[in-house]
Amino acid sequence: MEQVEPRTSWTFVTNHARILAMVLRDPEIRLRDLAGSCELTERAAGAIVRDLEGAGYLTRVRRGRRNHYEVTPGTLFRHPAEGRHEIANLLHLLVDLDPLAGAAGHPSTGGDYREREPHR
Numbered sequence: 001m002e003q004v005e006p007r008t009s010w011t012f013v014t015n016h017a018r019i020l021a022m023v024l025r026d027p028e029i030r031l032r033d034l035a036g037s038c039e040l041t042e043r044a045a046g047a048i049v050r051d052l053e054g055a056g057y058l059t060r061v062r063r064g065r066r067n068h069y070e071v072t073p074g075t076l077f078r079h080p081a082e083g084r085h086e087i088a089n090l091l092h093l094l095v096d097l098d099p100l101a102g103a104a105g106h107p108s109t110g111g112d113y114r115e116r117e118p119h120r
Contacts, residue, residue: 013094015040019048020087021094023058023069030066057087 015038022029022037035045049069052058057075061068075087 015044016048016052017087017090017094019045020052020057020071021091021098024071024091025095025098027069028066029069 018038019034022034031042031045031049034040034049035042038045040048049058049060053060055078057072059070059072061070071091073088077083077085077087077090
């Protein structure tokens with residue numbers, strides 16, 4: 001019987017989800033920092049931000065020399081298998097897994113996004 005090598009190039013969380021969680025954690029995060037955390041080029045991270053913005057998952061506003069990002073509350077997963085569920089639960093799980101997130105592990109979003117009741 002032939003030995004099959006395990007596939008190691010895939011992960012459960014996409015870079016799109018990682019970047020959205022990082023934006024939720026820090027709305028003033030720099031593109032350079034997004035790229036570094038995801039081990040991407042700035043160009044690739046910028047393309048992901050544009051994807052997320054174009055799909056309505058986040059908005060970007062220029063404030064002086066910096067961008068300010070805001071995750072859009074109530075957005076749903078894109079795949080039909082999960083499409084009736086909001087992405088908020090996944091994003092907050094990712095934020096809570098990060099030891100560098102705020103003192104209680106919760107981001108400061110400036111709104112009531114975290115307090116929203118999830119759809120089940």
